[in-house]
Amino acid sequence: MTTNFIVKPIEKKVFAELFNKSEEQLSEVNAIWLTADSKPGYPCRVSLKEAEVGERVLLIPYKYHDVQSPYQASGPIFIRENAEEAELEVNEIPEILEKRLLSVRAYNIKNLMIHAQTVQGAELEHVIHNQFLNSAVTYLQIHNANPGCFNCTVHRA
Numbered sequence: 001m002t003t004n005f006i007v008k009p010i011e012k013k014v015f016a017e018l019f020n021k022s023e024e025q026l027s028e029v030n031a032i033w034l035t036a037d038s039k040p041g042y043p044c045r046v047s048l049k050e051a052e053v054g055e056r057v058l059l060i061p062y063k064y065h066d067v068q069s070p071y072q073a074s075g076p077i078f079i080r081e082n083a084e085e086a087e088l089e090v091n092e093i094p095e096i097l098e099k100r101l102l103s104v105r106a107y108n109i110k111n112l113m114i115h116a117q118t119v120q121g122a123e124l125e126h127v128i129h130n131q132f133l134n135s136a137v138t139y140l141q142i143h144n145a146n147p148g149c150f151n152c153t154v155h156r157a
Helices: 012-020 023-028 121-131
Strands: 005-008 032-035 056-065 073-080 101-107 113-120 139-144 150-156
Touching: 012 056, 023 032, 056 150, 073 150, 101 121, 113 121, 121 139
Parallel strands: none
Antiparallel strands: 005 150, 032 056, 056 073, 101 113, 101 139, 139 150
């Protein structure tokens, strides 16, 4: 039996106040504007799309696993300046995941990691379906395997 899933981006409203700050104000929260100089290379966690070469992206630290658990975590992410929040279909894999080596981390209801594996993006859909066969898995987080950066969260649909 296959379990349907939905990939969730980070909500754009989380960052709304940052887009109008000066460089000095951004530096106070360890954020900076960069210009994308390659594609792929600057995956946006709001649109779940790659930034175009020449596009401005905000590089910020983000608490992507802000939970009551030893597994709470934060790390750097990119947000495209004019990002529109992704609205994915059930079982849709976003662009930023298709060609990367990924780390899929499965968490239970107590926000404890109970499984992790690496996978090529082309095989991600199969891995997600397999992870959700385990009834103890509540949600998944997808990271870029080499740098370890957070991409998105996956829930049962």
